Amino acid sequence: MDNLEQIKTRFAELNSEYHKNLPFKEQKLQSLIRLTYIDLTRLYSSNESHKIIASTTYLNTLRNLETLIQKNYRKEKTVSYYAERLNISTKHLNRITMESIGKSPSELIQERLLLEAKRLLVHSENSLVNISDFLGFKDYAHFSKVFKAKTGTTPTDFRKKYKSSV
Structure with a gap:
């Protein structure tokens, strides 16, 4: 069997x-x-057992990437920035993240941005434009477009939904 x-x-x-x-x-x-x-x-x-999921080097690089994203996600949104800081190519950084956690570096950056956006939408009274500026977007329209593409809802609707459920 x-x-x-x-x-x-x-x-x-x-x-x-x-x-x-x-x-x-x-x-x-x-x-x-x-x-x-x-x-x-x-x-x-x-x-x-036939695969090498992530070597110690990959895990260390991933940990360093997470630290860099945490420190710089508001200002730096390009994979090339993080790859350069880690002294590796963008292709290698992508390989490391995909093999280790199944996500691209840009997904990690966007996830961190969206997490902070959601936190600010729920726990602050800042205007949406101020939140957009704080997160390093050039204008609110771009922030709103990215937010909706990733979450399926606009920042305004997200805030309203949360505030009405509390």
Whole structure:
């Protein structure tokens, strides 16, 4: 029986036991869950053992990138800036982030910007233009466009939605 079929069988057994009302039901469910966890871990480990996910060097570079983004995200939004500060090419920086966490450096920069934008929209009374300026956007229209593209809502609607739910 292949691994996937074995795991499907284990889940079916879990489901069956859950719906029965037999003595030691809880203990058997716990044992089945442990066995399922072991099977899934073995499956994952065997698939991942052939890959080098992230070397120590990659993890150190990623940690340094996160620190740089935290310090500079308001002023610097280009991957080339961060790659230059880390003394690596943009292509190599992209490889490091994609292999380590499955995201591009530009996604990391934008995520940090959006996190701060959301925080400011919710926890400050600053105008949207002031928030846009604070985050280093040239104008509010550009900030609004980026925010909506990434979140599916405008900064105004995001703020209103949060304020009405509190």
